[in-house]
Amino acid sequence: MQTDNYMSGARAIVRALENEGVDVIFGIPGGATLPLYDALKDGKIRHILARHEQSASHMADGYARASGRVGVCSATSGPGATNLLTGVATAYMDSSPVVAITGQVAKPFIGKDAFQEIDTVGVYMPVVKYAMQPLTPREIPESIKMAFFISSTGRQGPVLVDIPKDVQTGSDEMDFSRGTDLKGYETTYKPDPARVREAAKLILQAQRPIILVGGGAIKANAGPMAVELAETLMAPIASTLMGKGAVPENHFLSVGPIGMHGTYHANRLITESDLVIGIGARFSDRTTMDAGEFEREKMIIGLDIDPTEAKKNLKNELAVTGDVNESLAMMLQFVKSMMPYAENSPWNRRLKELKDQFEGKVFGGQAVSPVIIKKVREQLADHDIVTTEVGQTQAWAELFYKALKPRTFITSGGLGTMGFGFPAALGAKVARFGSNVVDLAGDGSFQMTSNSLATSVKEGIPVIVIIFNNSTLGMIAQWQRMVYDNRMVASWLGESPDFSYLAKAYGAEGVKVNGTEDFERAFKEALNNEVTTVIDVPIPPEENVLPFVPSGKSLREMIV
Amino acid sequence: MSNKRMFFIRVADRPGVLFRITSVFRRRNFNIESVAVGKANIPGESKIVISIDVDEEGADAFARLVKRIIDVYEVIEAPQESCTLRELTLVRMESNEAGLENVCKNYGAKLTVNGGVYIEYCGEPQNSDMLLKELGKYKIKDISRTGVTALVKESGKDILRFGH
Numbered sequence A: 001m002q003t004d005n006y007m008s009g010a011r012a013i014v015r016a017l018e019n020e021g022v023d024v025i026f027g028i029p030g031g032a033t034l035p036l037y038d039a040l041k042d043g044k045i046r047h048i049l050a051r052h053e054q055s056a057s058h059m060a061d062g063y064a065r066a067s068g069r070v071g072v073c074s075a076t077s078g079p080g081a082t083n084l085l086t087g088v089a090t091a092y093m094d095s096s097p098v099v100a101i102t103g104q105v106a107k108p109f110i111g112k113d114a115f116q117e118i119d120t121v122g123v124y125m126p127v128v129k130y131a132m133q134p135l136t137p138r139e140i141p142e143s144i145k146m147a148f149f150i151s152s153t154g155r156q157g158p159v160l161v162d163i164p165k166d167v168q169t170g171s172d173e174m175d176f177s178r179g180t181d182l183k184g185y186e187t188t189y190k191p192d193p194a195r196v197r198e199a200a201k202l203i204l205q206a207q208r209p210i211i212l213v214g215g216g217a218i219k220a221n222a223g224p225m226a227v228e229l230a231e232t233l234m235a236p237i238a239s240t241l242m243g244k245g246a247v248p249e250n251h252f253l254s255v256g257p258i259g260m261h262g263t264y265h266a267n268r269l270i271t272e273s274d275l276v277i278g279i280g281a282r283f284s285d286r287t288t289m290d291a292g293e294f295e296r297e298k299m300i301i302g303l304d305i306d307p308t309e310a311k312k313n314l315k316n317e318l319a320v321t322g323d324v325n326e327s328l329a330m331m332l333q334f335v336k337s338m339m340p341y342a343e344n345s346p347w348n349r350r351l352k353e354l355k356d357q358f359e360g361k362v363f364g365g366q367a368v369s370p371v372i373i374k375k376v377r378e379q380l381a382d383h384d385i386v387t388t389e390v391g392q393t394q395a396w397a398e399l400f401y402k403a404l405k406p407r408t409f410i411t412s413g414g415l416g417t418m419g420f421g422f423p424a425a426l427g428a429k430v431a432r433f434g435s436n437v438v439d440l441a442g443d444g445s446f447q448m449t450s451n452s453l454a455t456s457v458k459e460g461i462p463v464i465v466i467i468f469n470n471s472t473l474g475m476i477a478q479w480q481r482m483v484y485d486n487r488m489v490a491s492w493l494g495e496s497p498d499f500s501y502l503a504k505a506y507g508a509e510g511v512k513v514n515g516t517e518d519f520e521r522a523f524k525e526a527l528n529n530e531v532t533t534v535i536d537v538p539i540p541p542e543e544n545v546l547p548f549v550p551s552g553k554s555l556r557e558m559i560v
Numbered sequence B: 001m002s003n004k005r006m007f008f009i010r011v012a013d014r015p016g017v018l019f020r021i022t023s024v025f026r027r028r029n030f031n032i033e034s035v036a037v038g039k040a041n042i043p044g045e046s047k048i049v050i051s052i053d054v055d056e057e058g059a060d061a062f063a064r065l066v067k068r069i070i071d072v073y074e075v076i077e078a079p080q081e082s083c084t085l086r087e088l089t090l091v092r093m094e095s096n097e098a099g100l101e102n103v104c105k106n107y108g109a110k111l112t113v114n115g116g117v118y119i120e121y122c123g124e125p126q127n128s129d130m131l132l133k134e135l136g137k138y139k140i141k142d143i144s145r146t147g148v149t150a151l152v153k154e155s156g157k158d159i160l161r162f163g164h
């Protein structure tokens, strides 16, 4: 007898997604996903049509980063899957929960170089947390369930489900209640109390402790506890690029990000510190710069959910593996029972001194970009969201945009993917429709995914794109000026198409502004627009983002 | 001192597991010396035994990275001195030359003459190496080695265990 649970694999995908609470999929259909799309027609899930699969995966990623929920994207086999890959890899590097569903050629064609066949699982394996290929319709409910579970638990990350066309079209009795068999998969590790006590001892011995929050602190919502620890120790709170917003950057102990484009005072303080307490930070090369110098004459405590992060990049690290909130709570207990109040310590005076002198300081003379970014901050509410592209604009935003809440500063930190910001902004807007979403874009980056303007207009997803238009691949030009002896090669974009017209051609709004006053007016107007608005802001091509620590140098060797 | 270490990896019997594991080593440009895969004593599980030249710190990092793979249940990592090692070697000779029989007898290898001349040897990999050197004095047609498989010794030292 056939029950209600007798259905095609394609329908089972949709049902399983609905069971996970999915309300939206970003994607582009193709031959190998036609059955899935046919089933979507009868389901409750909204499909948002991208114009390039890379943007579809960035949208899903932006949705995930803004909401904390799993973002879903989809593409057909072959070129669809390869286009989608960049966004999936971007999500992987920043531990963002994304489920990617790709169509595959029918099973009899797999391995035969059939039309639009690639080994999708093989290609994706190194950039996903897990990859699956259900080979019978019956496996679909469990595969989807596993994908969501794996993607959203432990150290989050993207999961691929590659589904052959005949598995979508075949029908069978489906079991949606079956659990998942994931015996080897540990989602949480209990922090070891002995280790936490050891860490607490280090804290008590330290004269100059500093807290470093990373992207993991946002995922675990560990900001409040990090602040409590900081206030107990009267220690400065720095962040990584990914950690921006974990702790409100206007807190009196916050010093902003460290790293290649960290603030002057944060880089100085972490260099002078004798103990770094990392919370969900992976001590990447862009954060620590020269790792040996970074940890010289200091100890590092690393709280992380992922045991493979322990001592990965630093030798003097005492790693505490586990949910960072749990580790922090335990640590606070130890510290509070033993800690003398440290408000007037020399370290705290040093913090105040550096902060008073350097907070918000623009190095290297006049620059337009920081002024624009500060004006954006003034106009936006705390919960509004900023995304960035990659390049100088991203670095300016890292330095001058104060993120006040978690999940309000969205950027491609690990992979540094140009073209990420705009589609990610659209995904973020879908997730948090009540918030304004602004993409801070370079003219080079924007041109990588500007065709998402079509999606934004057709699907009614209004965001604001601010183009810092310097007619160059600015960050490349900066390196060529500062590191390659002024030998300028292939970094001059020249006159781009008029972005205001480009926006209008898509049915969006576009304005070109003169100067910062004009910008303020245009931005206020854009906040009231009901369509996406592109604001084209001319920026002098020779602006350098400072401070800047070139690769291979240490944080004490900032160029200012 | 040799830096050769053994990884014992208990995994779910799913497609792609071996690929995922070897990718961890390939990504950091480490050459795996040998891999042996076989069913374990628990249904649905396989055991992968890998031999690799790596220092203790590197081995620790690899063990963690391998454990992070979702299909991996447990990773045990040990220096070769802490393991009992065995490898099977099969050799086909041109002909049953005089002296071959003696070499085999010395090593405890089995010589079969049946539609061809075959030598079969099971022992520690160094002994296989020595035997093959001896056999090199005769005319060898073909060699196949299984790669080393192993068990941790009860008395073994410096054994790291991840997972359950």
Ligand SMILES: Cc1ncc(C[n+]2csc(CCOP(=O)(O)OP(=O)(O)O)c2C)c(N)n1
Residues within 6 Å of the ligand: A389, A390, A391, A392, A393, A394, A416, A417, A418, A419, A441, A442, A443, A444, A445, A446, A468, A470, A472, A473, A474, A475, A476
């Ligand atoms: C997809 C991709 N290709 C190339 C790069 C290398 N890259 C880093 S920054 C940069 C220039 C970015 O130019 P633009 O978007 O105009 O921003 P600006 O630096 O001028 O602010 C390039 C090409 C990259 N990060 N991503």
